[in-house]
Amino acid sequence: MTKANGAPLVVFESVDKVYDGMTKVVDDLNLRIEQGEFLTLLGPSGSGKTTTLMMLAGFEAPTKGNILFDGAPLNNVPTYKRDFGIVFQNYALFPHMTVAENLAFPLRMRRIGKSDIEARVQRTLSMVKLDALKDRMPTQLSGGQQQRVALARALVFEPRMVLMDEPLGALDKQLREHMQLEIKRLHEELGIAMLYVTHDQSEALTMSDRIAVFDEGRIQQIGPPRDVYARPQTTFVASFMGENNRLDGTVNATQGRDVSVQMNANGPPIRAMQAGDAVQAGETVTLMVRPESIRISHADGADNSFDGRIEEVVYHGDHVRLGIAVDGVGTLVARHPVSEAGTEFTPGDTVPVSWSAQQMHAFAGSSPSNPSNGD
Template structure:
């Protein structure tokens, strides 16, 4: 009789080799008492765009600074291409870095700024000239090499900072709130510019922001931070459609919150009695038994205004219109429903202006699949 041997699970060392950058059980404390980063684990694949997203003080920038070498972990290990780098100084890590304040040398021209990281690596003048021209072309600033940073707009300065981080062809680029100083239009333009460059070069990027739109626009995966802990790590669409807890649901996109108690639980459906007395059918996500408190999460665009020919919904309620805001492509209506005076619905402006008026009573409905029962 032939005995079949099961394949052994990969060793930790083998697992470390499979990802490009890795944080392994990393913690950070500045005072020896309070942890600003608590047991952070993250694997970044080569060529991936990963964003660390969270409010100010959540620990995301500290993680980036530890990868760059400007901060040292209190506990845990950081690896790059399978090799520990905890004790490696920043200049030996070969990592490109882009800061919010650009950090350009004001007395140097754009071309000289880009040449600097190549000069410290002792490249020949011919190589430097070639790489600088290539980097300028990459960010569409071919004609700006002779200008100084003060002669450029904010968006152009940010492009130079990005080009300088890429000019020596690093395999990993770190970006710390790089678009925070730009106005809305420039910020959106640079989001697509960074996404284009990432797609063209295939470089690995680790990006820090508190702006959810930036994260959703550019990322392959997003790690949502709060209080030094990753709340959820997933693709943008998964984070938006399937948040695992109340913090992620309300930090990513807009949500309606309804609070109550779970009264029935059966498979992929649960019944919740709201504090206002109504009963809602929802999808249980972070509830495991009846009798527990929960917060229901419901996206505004998943709520429908009901007409006579509307399809049936498990959840149907009367609502009083409080406010209607015309936003061009859609209408944002604030309602009073189920004890919540700040209940929002978004409807596409496909048929012209809404006929809803403040004070009017309407019927609304939503599916249990779109209503998630999360932690209280």
Template sequence: MANDVLVSFRGVQKSYDGETLIVKDLNLDIRKGEFLTLLGPSGSGKTTSLMMLAGFETPTAGEILLDGRSLNKLPPHKRDIGMVFQNYALFPHMTVAENLAFPLSVRGMSRTDISERVKRALSMVQLDSFRNRYPGQLSGGQQQRVALARALVFEPQLVLMDEPLGALDKQLREHMQMEIKHLHQRLGVTVVYVTHDQGEALTMSDRVAVFHQGEIQQIAPPRDLYEAPHNTFVAQFIGENNRLAGELVSRDGEECVVRLARGEEVRATAVNVGAVGEAVSLSIRPERIRLNGHSEACPNRFSGRIAEFIYLGDHVRIRMEVCGKSDFYVKQPVAELDPQLAVGDLVPLGWSVEHVRALDPLQAE
């Protein structure tokens, strides 16, 4: 499969002060044509990794390969990489068409080729009628589309995007997420995208690499990350998660039993656990919890007191007191919510073994 790898990070490290490693030991293969998102909290090393690939930062150790060639000594403008930033970085004194023509003229293309490509790029982002406007005359969403067209106009094999939608409002962001995703599907270009917004990462990507403290914690398709996190950091960072602390009582293959602080026992899927007697963190998604009669068939059954209803339009989050935790959340579609439920009610609830994952205990930051 090595021939479908476009970018390879091999043992890449980055330190700014010679002591602290912002990127620890990055080994990562990016496949041709894939949409890969680097996701993580600020300071986790995702943007630094992107900037090393772009050539704006130099690795302290290790090597980055593009199509089998080492990039370590290649300046940014020779890397055949398109870039889209959060602040658009358009030239204010140039029209939209001139902004798009710029990367082509520095590459020495002929005028007829340039005008043909600019025309193509404008229609790709549906801005044909804006070619003679200046960036200052465009909305944020239009400017972002111009920035996108400029990154694609010279038909690079790789496009890097650093929080490109960070400055847009929620509705426009969601619209642009779909536009970028569909453009990617149409053009088949390889995209490496950086964001700290997990919803954006899940919506757009073929694979997501979750960064934390300079290391990739897990790299997988969105659904796998959400449904099958490898460790507690990923479970907590991606989507909403109920965490229960306990210790391992026994393990039988894929299944284990965990005792919680107050003595309750939970049957769980053993994913990332140590020896019997060691601390374990249980992870359960709020939408996987069954209430009242729906919980009768569940192997893990407890009772919980309803503390608060949080209405979110299509679903309701119910904050409950369960197993000594006052912030245990249950998520229910509005259509399935029992209208009789009230704050203060004590109700039975449960979950199945495959929906509770036994993971490493959460380390204090």
């Protein structure tokens, strides 16, 4: 839940960032970050998300436009005077200092008294559950422990905001998922604003109050995780936020947001819901439906219900991934939970498939290529 309270904490006003006088990596960015919210910038490599964070931190300067912090211009304020804690993927710990000394460093730079430094360091180490490791050197810590120290150092001087750039990228999957929950816990406990950069969709969905999906220097969509995932406004967002089946067809008719689409001359009509720009009869559209939305049954009240032939079965532990050919429609991928009855599937089997129009989105134009979800 966004913790907005009055004026936003950060505002980007028509911000551009151009490199070499030609390459525009951030293009007319207008963005508000609310007091106390956890906002994630999500996108593929080169989409502008890290550059946006670096401009806010002061490591890069906008080519055009303004950045405001608490209503005051930030463009000409040096990095060390901005009240931000910053966490990077490589931790950036001082190798010659103990854990406690690493945390004390930003306090000494701010000329905090010795007794206050000791109290703040102890309090912050307790917060990240590293009390017992305060006298260790960074080389004596695991990757997850080093990341906790880096996070604690960003919090110890009680900043107004914390900026994090791919902070969990170097951790293994299990530890990364654990740290996601720890960071979310700290955010809820402290109530300070956090700006988080990642290319990991699952990470963004797990942690965020809002997600801003970037591509080619622009925000393609911004909103709560559930809205961005379940109601994408562009084919890029639909493709980048998890797996989607994509089919091209021609609109037969529209009624409000409801559309009827013909896949080919002999195929059955398919019902879907318009997303993004409005479409009209006769126009080409791309239909997208997520694998988990396809039921292996003729579900009661389903808007789309067909028989299909299984072409591929892949076991994934908690679910099986099925490739299913539907005559006149195309090949669909479905995810079927192993916990449900009827999980023994064999290529060549005929199975019922169905999904609702609400779960299938119709976008103007033909199907795009898959966007990268690289670093």
